[in-house]
Amino acid sequence: MALHKGRGFACINYPIGMNLGGDPSQALVHSTPDGKFMVSLSAIDLGQGMKSVTRQIAAETLGVPVADVYVDTADSDTGPHDMGSFASRGTHRVGNAVIRAAAEARAAMMEAAADELEVNPADLDTDGEGNIHVKGAPGRSITVADTAIAAQFKQGKTLSGRGIFLIPTSDVDADTGEMTPVSCFAHAAVVVDLEVDDETGEVTVSQVNSAYEVGRALNPKMVEQQLIGGAWMGISHALYETTEPYYPDRSHGPDDYNSYLMPGAGDVVPHNIAVLERPAEDAPFGGKGPGEMCANPLLPAVANAIYNAVGVRCDMLPITPEKVLRGIQANGGAQPKGTF
Amino acid sequence: MAKTPVRFTLNGSETALFVDGGANLLDTLRRGVGDLSPKYGCGQGTCGTCTVLIDGEPHLSCLTLAETVEGRSIETTGGLSNGADLHPLQRVFMENFGAQCGYCTPGMLMAAKALLAKNPNPSREEVVEAISGNICRCTGYEPIIDAILATAGQMRGRVA
Ligand code: FES
Numbered sequence: 328m329a330l331h332k333g334r335g336f337a338c339i340n341y342p343i344g345m346n347l348g349g350d351p352s353q354a355l356v357h358s359t360p361d362g363k364f365m366v367s368l369s370a371i372d373l374g375q376g377m378k379s380v381t382r383q384i385a386a387e388t389l390g391v392p393v394a395d396v397y398v399d400t401a402d403s404d405t406g407p408h409d410m411g412s413f414a415s416r417g418t419h420r421v422g423n424a425v426i427r428a429a430a431e432a433r434a435a436m437m438e439a440a441a442d443e444l445e446v447n448p449a450d451l452d453t454d455g456e457g458n459i460h461v462k463g464a465p466g467r468s469i470t471v472a473d474t475a476i477a478a479q480f481k482q483g484k485t486l487s488g489r490g491i492f493l494i495p496t497s498d499v500d501a502d503t504g505e506m507t508p509v510s511c512f513a514h515a516a517v518v519v520d521l522e523v524d525d526e527t528g529e530v531t532v533s534q535v536n537s538a539y540e541v542g543r544a545l546n547p548k549m550v551e552q553q554l555i556g557g558a559w560m561g562i563s564h565a566l567y568e569t570t571e572p573y574y575p576d577r578s579h580g581p582d583d584y585n586s587y588l589m590p591g592a593g594d595v596v597p598h599n600i601a602v603l604e605r606p607a608e609d610a611p612f613g614g615k616g617p618g619e620m621c622a623n624p625l626l627p628a629v630a631n632a633i634y635n636a637v638g639v640r641c642d643m644l645p646i647t648p649e650k651v652l653r654g655i656q657a658n659g660g661a662q663p664k665g666t667f
Numbered sequence: 668m669a670k671t672p673v674r675f676t677l678n679g680s681e682t683a684l685f686v687d688g689g690a691n692l693l694d695t696l697r698r699g700v701g702d703l704s705p706k707y708g709c710g711q712g713t714c715g716t717c718t719v720l721i722d723g724e725p726h727l728s729c730l731t732l733a734e735t736v737e738g739r740s741i742e743t744t745g746g747l748s749n750g751a752d753l754h755p756l757q758r759v760f761m762e763n764f765g766a767q768c769g770y771c772t773p774g775m776l777m778a779a780k781a782l783l784a785k786n787p788n789p790s791r792e793e794v795v796e797a798i799s800g801n802i803c804r805c806t807g808y809e810p811i812i813d814a815i816l817a818t819a820g821q822m823r824g825r826v827a
């Protein structure tokens with residue numbers, strides 16, 4: 328028996344969102360009487376950070392502190408329509424809708440403040456700390472809270488905004504067949520190092536090195552967290568997870584966590600990540616979002632590394648020890664493809 | 668069906684209620700007492716999110732008969748913080764981004780609390796061992812392991 332080292336590489340261009348045109352997200356923003364802002368959405372935060380990122384985006388656009396922005400989401404009874412959280416679309420689609428809604432609310436806020444200060448709204452700016460002042464004259468200012476109170480109780484105005492983001496449908500050019508179905512792409516490259524035991528067929532991943540280009544990382548810590556968790560999930564899909572493990576008869580398959588194989592805390596693989604930031608033009612503050620792409624490239628990279636280690640090309644997932652052993656047997660033994 | 672009286676302390680408070688024969692502790696805490704902090708994941712002892720401490724030891728509350736905790740002390744995530752004052756584990760989990768969806772977090776926190784009570788200076792392997800019965804779908808475990816190790820360091824610093 329021998330352990331064979333292998334290295335596999337994969338890269339990915341990942342289209343952000345459902346790219347056939349349409350794919351709308353809506354956002355509503357309004358101020359409370361005390362000058363805080365509520366962002367109403369229907370987009371779901373499953374833990375990927377949707378609420379944190381839309382909160383940052385709204386605060387940045389409004390020009391108010393992040394602590395003064397609240398995000399209310401996930402109830403389609405009370406929030407404006409959204410297509411949902413899938414296809415890595417959240418940051419891009421919902422973020423863009425939030426920018427539009429927050430920009431409209433900011434314009435209303437600046438008008439209300441201008442009325443109070445008796446100046447032109449164009450001469451006003453925010454300091455990001457809860458104040459609105461005359462440009463070049465920080466002394467002439469009003470707080471966002473006082474502006475909201477004046478708007479609501481004196482001027483009879485709401486500080487609110489509506490936003491929608493919609494991808495225009497791209498028709499196929501009759502002559503060339505050309506179309507532009509996508510908005511923007513995120514990119515990644517992954518290198519997986521692993522070992523294959525040619526007696527048991529067992530695969531042990533030893534290291535992952537990756538580079539992800541996600542536009543601007545709007546919340547770098549959350550981006551990193553999602554990349555680490557997603558890569559783990561990718562390895563899990565590549566090597567372990569299936570509801571149809573060995574037997575042709577479905578009734579022998581796993582139907583609970585006892586028999587459904589997933590790696591645990593003891594199977595964590597060292598993962599070095601480089602996040603490259605190339606802000607996308609049509610993305611909110613340049614952020615495209617990691618999304619599904621954080622798991623996908625791990626699967627081909629693992630398959631390639633196994634081929635590199637023992638010369639077995641598996642095209643069915645997960646790559647279980649049984650499949651590796653059958654492949655080695657069919658080839659008449661392990662056939663390492665050389666080192667890098 | 669005949670009900671059985673059970674008394675225990677829950678996060679330091681005397682608690683008494685009647686339970687159905689065969690009722691498990693998870694259901695009893697969630698529906699009987701209204702402590703929703705331990706979560707229901709699998710109901711069969713394989714995910715760990717229902718982990719609570721019974722006399723300081725981690726137990727899967729979905730597999731624990733409620734009647735067996737008579738006179739014992741139960742701790743859940745609901746009792747970790749003191750008002751707005753978070754337990755160091757909770758704070759460091761936040762700082763280390765040790766949760767995404769958060770569904771595994773109550774079980775992770777209780778498993779970690781039991782570990783640190785017994786072993787204030789755990790190795791990485793000991794942390795892994797302590798949470799080996801807890802499944803996390805989102806984080807890839809790394810941030811959770813780091814958070815527990817960081818908490819141990821901070822708590823030692825505070826005691827010293
Ligand atoms: S609910 Fe108890 S272990 Fe899953």
Ligand code: FES
Nearest residue numbers: 767771803804805
């Ligand atoms: S954070 Fe989602 S299961 Fe652990």
